[in-house]
Amino acid sequence: xxxxxxxxxxxxxxxxxxxxxxxxxxxxxxxxxxxxxxxxxxxxxxxxxxxxxxxxxxxxxxxxxxxxxxxxxxxxxxxxxxxxxxxxxxxxxxxxxxxxxxxxxxxxxxxxxxxxxxxxxxxxxxxxxxxxxxxxxxxxxxxxxxxxxxxxxxxxxxxxxxxxxxxxxxxxxxxxxxxxxxxxxxxxxxxxxxxxxxxxxxxxxxxxxxxxxxxxxxxxxxxxxxxxxxxxxxxxxxxxxxxxxxxxxxxxxxxxxxxxxxxxxxxxxxxxxxxxxxxxxxxxxxxxxxxxxxxxxxxxxxxxxxxxxxxxxxxxxxxxxxxxxxxxxxxxxxxxxxxxxxxxxxxxxxxxxxxxxxxxxxxxxxxxxxxxxxxxxxxxxxxxxxxxxxxxxxxxxxxxxxxxxxxxxxxxxxx
Amino acid sequence: xxxxxxxxxxxxxxxxxxxxxxxxxxxxxxxxxxxxxxxxxxxxxxxxxxxxxxxxxxxxxxxxxxxxxxxxxxxxxxxxxxxxxxxxxxxxxxxxxxxxxxxxxxxxxxxxxxxxxxxxxxxxxxxxxxxxxxxxxxxxxxxxxxxxxxxxxxxxxxxxxxxxxxxxxxxxxxxxxxxxxxxxxxxxxxxxxxxxxxxxxxxxxxxxxxxxxxxxxxxx
Numbered sequence: 001x002x003x004x005x006x007x008x009x010x011x012x013x014x015x016x017x018x019x020x021x022x023x024x025x026x027x028x029x030x031x032x033x034x035x036x037x038x039x040x041x042x043x044x045x046x047x048x049x050x051x052x053x054x055x056x057x058x059x060x061x062x063x064x065x066x067x068x069x070x071x072x073x074x075x076x077x078x079x080x081x082x083x084x085x086x087x088x089x090x091x092x093x094x095x096x097x098x099x100x101x102x103x104x105x106x107x108x109x110x111x112x113x114x115x116x117x118x119x120x121x122x123x124x125x126x127x128x129x130x131x132x133x134x135x136x137x138x139x140x141x142x143x144x145x146x147x148x149x150x151x152x153x154x155x156x157x158x159x160x161x162x163x164x165x166x167x168x169x170x171x172x173x174x175x176x177x178x179x180x181x182x183x184x185x186x187x188x189x190x191x192x193x194x195x196x197x198x199x200x201x202x203x204x205x206x207x208x209x210x211x212x213x214x215x216x217x218x219x220x221x222x223x224x225x226x227x228x229x230x231x232x233x234x235x236x237x238x239x240x241x242x243x244x245x246x247x248x249x250x251x252x253x254x255x256x257x258x259x260x261x262x263x264x265x266x267x268x269x270x271x272x273x274x275x276x277x278x279x280x281x282x283x284x285x286x287x288x289x290x291x292x293x294x295x296x297x298x299x300x301x302x303x304x305x306x307x308x309x310x311x312x313x314x315x316x317x318x319x320x321x322x323x324x325x326x327x328x329x330x331x332x333x334x335x336x337x338x339x340x341x342x343x344x345x346x347x348x349x350x351x352x353x354x355x356x357x358x359x360x361x362x363x364x365x366x367x368x369x370x371x372x373x374x375x376x377x378x379x380x381x382x383x384x385x386x387x388x389x390x391x392x393x394x395x396x397x398x399x400x401x402x403x404x405x406x407x408x409x410x411x412x413x414x415x
Numbered sequence: 416x417x418x419x420x421x422x423x424x425x426x427x428x429x430x431x432x433x434x435x436x437x438x439x440x441x442x443x444x445x446x447x448x449x450x451x452x453x454x455x456x457x458x459x460x461x462x463x464x465x466x467x468x469x470x471x472x473x474x475x476x477x478x479x480x481x482x483x484x485x486x487x488x489x490x491x492x493x494x495x496x497x498x499x500x501x502x503x504x505x506x507x508x509x510x511x512x513x514x515x516x517x518x519x520x521x522x523x524x525x526x527x528x529x530x531x532x533x534x535x536x537x538x539x540x541x542x543x544x545x546x547x548x549x550x551x552x553x554x555x556x557x558x559x560x561x562x563x564x565x566x567x568x569x570x571x572x573x574x575x576x577x578x579x580x581x582x583x584x585x586x587x588x589x590x591x592x593x594x595x596x597x598x599x600x601x602x603x604x605x606x607x608x609x610x611x612x613x614x615x616x617x618x619x620x621x622x623x624x625x626x627x628x629x630x631x632x633x634x635x
Contacts, residue, residue, distance in 0.1 A: 110515055129634075
């Protein structure tokens with residue numbers, strides 16, 4: 001009897017200890033939109049030549065996204081992060097993960113700090129996305145660059161991050177180096193090659209697809225702009241990709257991020273089961289964020305790279321070069337925030353094993369106003385204009401040139 | 416209590432207090448930038464020339480370094496050696512406070528509210544605080560052996576009541592870039608109230624920018 005009581009007491013102490021050692025939280029975020037779109041193009045998500053997430057047939061009251069987040073902190077050193085989204089647009093799963101990673105981040109005993117991430121997560125590339133769940137406080141629609149990152153990129157692997165905490169030593173800068181090895185990102189590149197750049201906050205989920213199945217191409221399924229690609233994060237060649245990055249932070253006033261990415265995909269590798277192949281994608285990105293005072297923020301980012309595929313071992317590989325940059329200025333006054341952003345984007349098919357050379361060239365202007373009603377509820381109004389020339393539109397019987405306009409009123413709830 | 420015993424207590428109290436009060440002299444220190452703008456939150460310390468002047472038995476009050484809106488509040492704290500500092504977390508998110516400064520290495524495991532015992536700062540020096548979850552949170556604790564210290568107000572002014580004697584008066588602030596020797600002066604206090612003005616020659620380092628203020632924020 002006494003032994004049972006002792007065991008019960010011990011179990012109780014262990015449970016209590018576990019509860020004290022683990023701090024966990026579950027979060028729910030709801031993003032509702034009222035959308036008004038003026039475009040002659042169907043959205044790329046519905047196999048059209050449009051560059052917007054919503055088109056004339058899919059505007060009105062829409063679900064921006066329902067996010068379920070989890071943050072678990074264990075034994076002071078281990079941190080588990082999970083984010084899942086429901087978009088209500090007939091994805092493979094009604095709700096699916098966008099990120100899931102376990103971080104090892106010990107408390108620094110000197111000015112050097114080590115962090116290891118394991119799982120599926122975004123590389124440190126975006127300076128816009130500063131809210132949990134890969135959301136931007138500046139606008140509903142991210143830049144062309146970081147919208148594409150949300151569609152095609154995910155690190156599924158391991159990342160090591162070494163930081164020098166100079167500010168803790170009285171110096172002006174914190175400096176960081178990070179490197180990652182990853183797999184399951186071989187199809188990355190297909191969307192920017194086919195569709196060009198776009199303006200969408202629709203993240204591709206880990207087990208989901210981008211867009212609806214069907215073809216916007218006269219060449220049949222699999223040749224449309226997005227075509228509802230399933231299992232987007234897939235390893236086709238068993239070759240690990242890598243990236244290496246650098247960051248510098250001067251008191252949070254000036255921040256610099258640079259990244260070199262190479263998925264090292266074998267461009268001859270085909271995957272008939274997903275009607276796709278491995279796209280060998282390489283790019284460099286550099287971004288600056290300047291916060292001169294408590295109100296103003298300015299950002300600039302440029303991404304430039306290329307992607308190659310050699311379907312069926314054709315004598316000539318098809319190669320596309322792509323580049324985009326954006327400027328953003330934002331001012332916060334109390335609970336109001338005003339943001340202006342301009343994007344320039346460009347994609348050019350350099351070589352082709354086929355007669356068609358795709359080309360994309362355009363610019364965009366975004367204006368956004370947000371108001372924080374309270375910490376759980378905010379409203380964002382956004383106006384976006386995209387002017388572009390996209391060669392691909394000819395294949396689907398549309399004019400190459402298009403000017404698309406979209407107004408959105410978003411309500412963000414943190415439940 | 417009878418009138419006689421009350422008078423006796425008051426007399427004894429006066430006898431105890433008067434000698435101390437009689438020798439305390441006000442030193443008013445002001446700190447300003449090169450253009451005359453007052454510098455708030457500068458730490459001013461008066462170190463006596465003779466360590467015998469310091470009452471080592473003086474009570475060390477507790478101090479508080481709060482965490483609010485993803486910032487340490489106050490950003491700069493000055494305490495006497497041996498002071499216990501509480502680190503309550505008033506935010507809705509967890510913090511993990513640490514320092515690897517030579518004057519005090521410590522860490523407080525992830526917490527909310529008031530889960531941790533106060534930390535005793537038992538060596539003089541500057542302790543830089545960080546949060547392992549929120550890198551933009553940086554706080555400063557100046558720990559001094561002297562019992563005479565203060566933090567400048569919005570007018571850049573600090574008043575210290577000092578016993579007569581000789582002192583080295585110094586100014587510190589994490590964003591001052593002037594040479595330390597230009598931020599010290601020797602003063603002798605002898606019954607007459609004194610004033611001393613420090614005028615910085617070099618511009619301050621830029622103040623850090625806070626990123627976000629609640630749990631929605633998480634830089635990617």
